[in-house]
Amino acid sequence: MRRFIVVSNTASTEPFSLKDLPGxxxxxxxxxxxLNTAFFLSNDLxxxxxxLAVLLGPPDPPVTLRVVxxxxxxxxxxxxxxxxxxxxxxxxxxxxxERRSTPGIYISRRGFEDxxxxxxxxxxxxxxxxxxxxxxxxxxxxxQKGLNAEQMEYARERARRTVSLGPKHYHTDHCILITxxxxxxxxxx
Amino acid sequence: MRRFIVVSNTASTEPFSLKDLPGxxxxxxxxxxxLNTAFFLSNDLxxxxxxLAVLLGPPDPPVTLRVVxxxxxxxxxxxxxxxxxxxxxxxxxxxxxERRSTPGIYISRRGFEDxxxxxxxxxxxxxxxxxxxxxxxxxxxxxQKGLNAEQMEYARERARRTVSLGPKHYHTDHCILITxxxxxxxxxx
Numbered sequence: 589m590r591r592f593i594v595v596s597n598t599a600s601t602e603p604f605s606l607k608d609l610p611g612x613x614x615x616x617x618x619x620x621x622x623l624n625t626a627f628f629l630s631n632d633l634x635x636x637x638x639x640l641a642v643l644l645g646p647p648d649p650p651v652t653l654r655v656v657x658x659x660x661x662x663x664x665x666x667x668x669x670x671x672x673x674x675x676x677x678x679x680x681x682x683x684x685x686e687r688r689s690t691p692g693i694y695i696s697r698r699g700f701e702d703x704x705x706x707x708x709x710x711x712x713x714x715x716x717x718x719x720x721x722x723x724x725x726x727x728x729x730x731x732q733k734g735l736n737a738e739q740m741e742y743a744r745e746r747a748r749r750t751v752s753l754g755p756k757h758y759h760t761d762h763c764i765l766i767t768x769x770x771x772x773x774x775x776x777x
Numbered sequence: 778m779r780r781f782i783v784v785s786n787t788a789s790t791e792p793f794s795l796k797d798l799p800g801x802x803x804x805x806x807x808x809x810x811x812l813n814t815a816f817f818l819s820n821d822l823x824x825x826x827x828x829l830a831v832l833l834g835p836p837d838p839p840v841t842l843r844v845v846x847x848x849x850x851x852x853x854x855x856x857x858x859x860x861x862x863x864x865x866x867x868x869x870x871x872x873x874x875e876r877r878s879t880p881g882i883y884i885s886r887r888g889f890e891d892x893x894x895x896x897x898x899x900x901x902x903x904x905x906x907x908x909x910x911x912x913x914x915x916x917x918x919x920x921q922k923g924l925n926a927e928q929m930e931y932a933r934e935r936a937r938r939t940v941s942l943g944p945k946h947y948h949t950d951h952c953i954l955i956t957x958x959x960x961x962x963x964x965x966x
């Protein structure tokens with residue numbers, strides 16, 4: 589199974605307006621597009637992918653959404669639809685114990701360190717170049733501003749490896765798609 | 778310069794509601810995401826990219842939007858923002874002569890055949906595998922339903938080559954990102 593851990597230090601931890609994902613929802617649009625690129629194939633969903641979206645924005649962090657491709661329903665590729673599913677989960681509210689919001693979408697109070705409890709690859713521009721599918725297929729990515737200094741130090745110490753998709757600097761959601769594509773190619777060759 | 782020609786047989790040719798891009802706007806969300814993946818880098822825009830979005834949906838086709846990275850302003854990566862720029866162009870209205878709507882976005886009455894007046898590569902699942910950057914860097918892609926039979930026949934006859942990004946079937950916007958990524962790697966190596 590492939591896993592993507594997306595950390596957003598700004599994304600809203602309370603329900604938000606679907607009209608203003610970048611502004612009042614704290615760049616929730618980035619998280620939304622990450623779910624698009626993690627799961628969507630043409631007329632299909634990637635059933636072997638799981639995403640942890642760690643939301644650390646105001647007013648009530650941490651909140652973690654766990655999105656499970658094998659169970660996912662009702663998700664369309666447009667931002668407004670995906671955002672409405674996230675909103676639904678935030679309306680349900682996060683508790684210590686993980687709870688299901690809609691099929692394939694779970695919400696809990698887990699935070700950054702909880703998300704890194706298993707082995708992972710840190711995707712970062714300063715990493716070594718991608719040379720074939722890594723031995724671990726859990727990937728950690730920051731949001732539009734990247735991990736903060738403290739998170740980065742914590743992640744670097746624990747990451748199995750740090751890998752760069754280079755040569756350009758890509759958006760987080762684009763990095764997920766590129767990773768999916770590279771793994772598709774290398775797994776099937 | 779890289780060029781992407783995106784053909785949508787359903788996308789609205791009149792102003793639409795930003796609340797319903799997939800429905801009443803005829804899958805305008807697909808066109809919008811294609812502009813995202815064509816142009817956005819982290820904190821940067823791809824100035825060497827141009828997109829032709831050929832809109833063939835009701836009520837008044839054809840309309841072609843030409844989006845020029847070198848001149849582009851006011852575009853943010855979220856769907857609602859990009860859609861509002863397209864809406865602005867459609868409100869201005871299309872005439873035979875191309876006119877500028879906002880910086881980098883032009884609208885005209887050009888149609889499918891006009892868009893294929895220069896050499897291009899057809900991106901299609903049935904094509905030959907991608908083996909290095911093609912000699913022509915103009916790429917033709919269909920929308921969520923692909924080109925119709927007549928368009929496909931026209932395109933196949935004129936395409937310099939037909940290339941597949943395989944091995945999976947990707948969304949149109951994802952194909953653009955993968956192509957950008959492959960060209961980034963191969964151009965800089």
